[in-house]
Amino acid sequence: MTHRPRHLPSDSLHQRVVQDVRFDGVSVSPIQRLSFSSTSSFMRSAEAALATLRELPSDGSYTSEYPNGFEHCVPLNPSYIAQNHPEIYMWGLDPKMLDLVESILGLPPLYHGVIFRKEIVDQRNVGTRRWHTDFEDLNTIRVCVYLSDVLEAEDGAFEYIPRTIPLRWADFDSDEIDDERMRKRVPEWMWKQVTGPKWTVSVKAVSKVFHHGKVPRIPRAAASFYYTSRKPTSPELSEAFSFKYGLPYLNMSLTNRQLDCLGGYRDLLR
Secondary structure (H helix, E strand, O other): OOOOOOOOOOOHHHHHHHHHHHHOOEEEEEHHHHOOOOHHHHHHHHHHHHHHHHHOOOOOOOOOOOOOOOOOEEEOOHHHHHHHOHHHHHHOOOHHHHHHHHHHHOOOEEEEEEEEEEEOOOOOOOHHHOEEOOOOOOOOEEEEEEOOOEOOHHHOOEEEOOOOOOOOHHHOOOOOEOHHHHHHHOOHHHOEEEOEOOOEEEEEEOOOOOEEEOOOOOOOEEEEEEEEEOOOOOHHHHHHOOOOOOHHHOOOOOOHHHHHOOHHHHHHOO
8 A cells, every 4th residue: 555645744845845756856955944843942952063064074083973984074973963953853853854864765754863073075986975765664764964064065065876877786797886897888068966055955866876976075063854754664774873862861752653653762751
């Protein structure tokens, strides 16, 4: 039986976002146009957290709560965000955000949390800077907020192959796909980039499109919120990048719908 979302986006912009993600794989908007009720508090908290993020060392001496996967960037620890800037995490549970994600997925979402990070400017093409698709679920949704200007592709833009271009992992002769391998399959003029000033928001179906973050020439910061179905195909991978280390410190009131979107993570709340 097909799930019919209970909470459909009611305004034209939100409907366009859903359509763009389903057709192209990505939709881009200024954060203010999304008109989430929690956006103002998110922006204030994000500005404060950015000051801390900029001070974190990029030489590997910072102890991260995430087990791996961050050789190209430095994330703020979830426990720090939960205790000092919980509004950042809560933006991902805004009712309109959940409406959007549920409409894109066609299923009630599971919210895994937020990764608040800065890129390391080291010219290395490693980690998610290589072309890939995400494997947490058959349809994983990430919502990314640029926390610094990304006005040109070389500033570290998110780059992707639109959903309208058929492409599979089997089309490549290696699991490590660099630009040269991608050019052999898709001409570079068909690649798309997400550029924009600080507070640009992109909603992305990252398991449906090949994508990567371009190697940045300048420091770049971003917050990435991510969602899957309630039963992701790879629970272990989903949990590896989740906000689970912050949830025991989160002291916020949640609605029943928000709690439902936490799935098993709600057991970590105090």
